[in-house]
Amino acid sequence: MELYLLILVLFAIGSAQAASNSADGALCGKAVPKSATYLKPKASRDKRIQDLLSRMCWDEKVAQLGGVGGLLSQNSSLNVQDYREKAQLHNGTISPGSYLNYAEEAVPVLSDLIVASKKEHRLGIPYVHIADAVNGPTLRGTTLFPSTLSMGMSWNLPLYTKVAEVLRDELVACGINWVLSPEVDVARDPRNGRIGEMYGEDPWLNSEYAAAYISTMQEEDSDGFMKVATTIKHYLYGTSIGGVNQASMLGGVNHIYNILALPYINVFKKVTPATTNLNDAGIKSLAAGVQLELAIGFPTAFESLAGNQTVAGVVQNVNEAVTRILELKFKLGLFDKSLEADAKALKESIVLLKNDGVLPLDSVKKVAVLGPLADVINTGTYAAWTNKENGNNTLLDAIKAEYGEENVNHIQGVRIVDTDGADIDTAVAAAEEAGLAIVALGSVAVGWEDSLVGYRTDGEGNTHASLKLPGLQEQLLEAITATGVPTILVLTGGQAFELHDSAQDAQAILHVFHSGEETGRALVNITTGRVNPSGKLTLTFPARSEINPVYYNREQSDWQGAGAIQFPYLEKNYIYPFGYGLSYTTFEFSGASLDKSSYGTKDKVTLTVKVSNTGKVDGQEVVQVYFRQKVAPLSLPVKRLIGFSKVLVSAGSSKTVKISIPVQDLGYWLDGKYKVDKGTYQLFVGDSSADSSLSSALTAVVA
Numbered sequence: 001m002e003l004y005l006l007i008l009v010l011f012a013i014g015s016a017q018a019a020s021n022s023a024d025g026a027l028c029g030k031a032v033p034k035s036a037t038y039l040k041p042k043a044s045r046d047k048r049i050q051d052l053l054s055r056m057c058w059d060e061k062v063a064q065l066g067g068v069g070g071l072l073s074q075n076s077s078l079n080v081q082d083y084r085e086k087a088q089l090h091n092g093t094i095s096p097g098s099y100l101n102y103a104e105e106a107v108p109v110l111s112d113l114i115v116a117s118k119k120e121h122r123l124g125i126p127y128v129h130i131a132d133a134v135n136g137p138t139l140r141g142t143t144l145f146p147s148t149l150s151m152g153m154s155w156n157l158p159l160y161t162k163v164a165e166v167l168r169d170e171l172v173a174c175g176i177n178w179v180l181s182p183e184v185d186v187a188r189d190p191r192n193g194r195i196g197e198m199y200g201e202d203p204w205l206n207s208e209y210a211a212a213y214i215s216t217m218q219e220e221d222s223d224g225f226m227k228v229a230t231t232i233k234h235y236l237y238g239t240s241i242g243g244v245n246q247a248s249m250l251g252g253v254n255h256i257y258n259i260l261a262l263p264y265i266n267v268f269k270k271v272t273p274a275t276t277n278l279n280d281a282g283i284k285s286l287a288a289g290v291q292l293e294l295a296i297g298f299p300t301a302f303e304s305l306a307g308n309q310t311v312a313g314v315v316q317n318v319n320e321a322v323t324r325i326l327e328l329k330f331k332l333g334l335f336d337k338s339l340e341a342d343a344k345a346l347k348e349s350i351v352l353l354k355n356d357g358v359l360p361l362d363s364v365k366k367v368a369v370l371g372p373l374a375d376v377i378n379t380g381t382y383a384a385w386t387n388k389e390n391g392n393n394t395l396l397d398a399i400k401a402e403y404g405e406e407n408v409n410h411i412q413g414v415r416i417v418d419t420d421g422a423d424i425d426t427a428v429a430a431a432e433e434a435g436l437a438i439v440a441l442g443s444v445a446v447g448w449e450d451s452l453v454g455y456r457t458d459g460e461g462n463t464h465a466s467l468k469l470p471g472l473q474e475q476l477l478e479a480i481t482a483t484g485v486p487t488i489l490v491l492t493g494g495q496a497f498e499l500h501d502s503a504q505d506a507q508a509i510l511h512v513f514h515s516g517e518e519t520g521r522a523l524v525n526i527t528t529g530r531v532n533p534s535g536k537l538t539l540t541f542p543a544r545s546e547i548n549p550v551y552y553n554r555e556q557s558d559w560q561g562a563g564a565i566q567f568p569y570l571e572k573n574y575i576y577p578f579g580y581g582l583s584y585t586t587f588e589f590s591g592a593s594l595d596k597s598s599y600g601t602k603d604k605v606t607l608t609v610k611v612s613n614t615g616k617v618d619g620q621e622v623v624q625v626y627f628r629q630k631v632a633p634l635s636l637p638v639k640r641l642i643g644f645s646k647v648l649v650s651a652g653s654s655k656t657v658k659i660s661i662p663v664q665d666l667g668y669w670l671d672g673k674y675k676v677d678k679g680t681y682q683l684f685v686g687d688s689s690a691d692s693s694l695s696s697a698l699t700a701v702v703a
C-alpha cells in the first residue's frame, strides 16, 4: 500500500484571496459570535472563507491539510483513543478503514463521528469524508462494478456515465463526499500491476472517460452543492520503470506533455520534488502545489508544519491550501447541511478476442468448467468484497444456474500460482466426458483483506515481468485443447496475457478483465448468445512478453514505418491491437467523407460514415477515428485516436454515423507550448487501430 499518497486536488479554484498573510488569523482564539460571516449560508463563499481564515490559529490551519484514516476495524468498531490522537493535527479529511465493513454498520458509526467532531471543533469546521471507489464504495453491501479497465473496454460513454451516476448516488448514501478517482494515467507498460485501475493506453480516450466521470460526480444537487468531489491521479504514473509500483518515470519534455501528462495538462503545472525527511517533504510538497496529504502512516509530513509558522513561504502556502480545502468544504455544503448520512450489468466491458464459430453455444447438455479462476470473483485491488463470504456470483455459479448443477462438472485442474497439487488428468477426463470445456484462467487481483490475497500476481504491489499465465495454467490449457474438445477460454486479470500458443488452440477467447458482481451472469448471457459482445480493447496485447512495451500510438521513429519487421523472429509485435474486439455479427464501413476539405483553426471537422450490419444478429459497433499530421517539427504518433461512437445496428440494416472533431484537438505540445499547425491532416475510420482495419486516408487541410 502506498505509504504517503500525496494527492493533488482537482476542483475549480475560485479567486478567494487569503485574508491575511500572518501565521495566525487576526481573530485567532477569540470567541466566535453567532453573527460571524462564515456561519451565514447566504454570504458569498469568498467572504465566508476569508472570515473563517481570519479566525483560525496556525495549528487549526495546519490540521486542515491532513486527515484521519484507518479508523474502523473489520467489525465496524471505532478505536476512540486512536482517533483522538490522530485527530489533534488532522482535521481535513476522514476515511473509514477496513473495506469489509457493511455499509449499514459502518456508515452510522462514521456519520456519528463526523457530526460529533464538527460540534467539538472550536470553529465548527467539518471533516470531508474521503474514500476509494474503483469498483464502487469501499463498503460491503454496495454495488460491485467491474474496475476501471473493464469499464474502459465498453467504449460506451453514455453507459459509463450511468455507472458513475449509480456509484455517485451510493457514495452520497454512504455519506462519502470525495472520491479518490478517476485514475487517468496512461497504461503503456503491461508489466505494471495496476493497469486494471486505469482506462487504457490512450491519453485522449482516458481524458474522455475522466471528463464524463468528473462531471457526473461533481454535478450539483438541488441546493447547489457539489454531490461528490473527485481526484485526478496518480499524476504521471502509468509507465514507471519496469512496471514497478511507484518507480521513477522517464521521458523528454515533449513526451511528457504529449503522452503522459496529456490528461492532466490543464490541471497541474508543477511536479512534487523528491525529499529527504517528513518536514522537508511537507514544506517542498506544499511549495509544489500539494495541498492535502492523505497519509496511511502517522506521523505525517504536513502535521510537522505546526512548528513552522515563521518559516518564509510556508505561511502564504498554508493559507492558500487551507483556502482551497475550506472552499471545497463549503461547495460540498458541509457547513450548511445536515451531516447525518441518508442512510448493471457491464456486459459491454467483456471483450471477445477470438471465435471460430463455437460461440454462441447451442444445445449444451453437459459442460466441464475447468481452471482455478472459475469460482473466483476477481475484483481488482480496491473492492469491498471477499471471496470467502460472498457467494453465488462467480462464472461457475452462473453456468450452474443456466444448465443445472447436475450437468456441470467443475475441476480446478491446477492451482492459481502454485505448481503443486495439480490434477490435469482429471480435468482432461472431465472435458472429454462433457464434450465441451469452459476454461477460466488468469491472474488474481483482489482486495487487501480478501481470502485469496496470497495468490495475487496482479494489482497494486505486483509487477508481471512476463505476461504468461501464472503457475501451471498454460499446461492445463494445452492439455485440454489437445483433446480436441471444443474449448472456450475465459480470461480474467487487469492485464494483457501472452496468447499465441495454446490459447490460439482454444475455439474462443473472452477476456473479462476485472469482475463486478454481475460478470459471471453477463458472461453466460454472452456464451448463450442472449447478449452480443461489444467490448473493445483499450490496451494492445503484445505478441510476446519480450517485446514490451507495445502500444498503438507509437512514434514514426519507434519502428521503421508501417509493415517493417523490427523484431527479427516475429511477424507482428502485437497479437490483438488497441480498439479490437469481435461481435457475433459483422459490420462494414462505407462512404466515409469529410464535410469540407479546408478548415480554419476554430472549425470542427465532421466525419460521416455508413455502418452496415452484414450479419444475422443485431449488434453494437464502435466507430473509431484516428488521425495523423503529415508533417510536424517533432516526431508525433503514427496515429492518434480522436473520436469514437458506439452504435447499435440491427441485422441487415445500416446507420449513418457523424463524428465531430474540433481542429483545436489536432494539436500537440512543443517545449511546453500547445500548437495547432496549419497543414495537411489524414483521418482514418475503422473498427480498430490496426492499419488493416482502417479506411484509406481522408485529407483535411487546416489553412
Ligand SMILES: *[C@@H]1O[C@H](CO)[C@@H](O)[C@H](O)[C@H]1NC(C)=O
Binding pocket: 073, 074, 075, 077
Ligand atoms: C472488533 O475488532 C477489534 C480489532 O480487531 C477487536 O479488538 C474488538 O474486540 C472487536 N470487537 C468486537 C465486538 O468483536
Ligand SMILES: *[C@@H]1O[C@H](CO)[C@@H](O)[C@H](O)[C@H]1NC(C)=O
Binding pocket: 059, 060, 063, 087, 088, 089, 090, 091, 116, 117, 118, 120, 121, 122
Ligand atoms: C481537530 O479536531 C478535533 C476533533 O474535532 C479537535 O479535538 C481538535 O482540537 C482539532 N485540532 C485543531 C488543531 O483544531
Ligand SMILES: *[C@@H]1O[C@H](CO)[C@@H](O)[C@H](O)[C@H]1NC(C)=O
Binding pocket: 279, 303, 304, 305, 306, 307, 308, 311
Ligand atoms: C518545522 O517544524 C518542525 C516541528 O514541527 C521542526 O522539527 C522543523 O525543524 C521546522 N522546520 C524549519 C525549516 O524550521
Ligand SMILES: *[C@@H]1O[C@H](CO)[C@@H](O)[C@H](O)[C@H]1NC(C)=O
Binding pocket: 392, 398, 401
Ligand atoms: C443463486 O443465484 C441464482 C440466480 O443466478 C438464484 O436463482 C439462486 O436462488 C441463488 N442461490 C443462492 C443460494 O443464493
Ligand SMILES: *[C@@H]1O[C@H](CO)[C@@H](O)[C@H](O)[C@H]1NC(C)=O
Binding pocket: 344, 345, 346, 347, 518, 519, 521, 522, 525, 530, 531
Ligand atoms: C442476462 O440475461 C437475462 C435475460 O435476458 C437478463 O434478465 C439479465 O439481466 C442478464 N444479466 C446480465 C448480467 O447481463
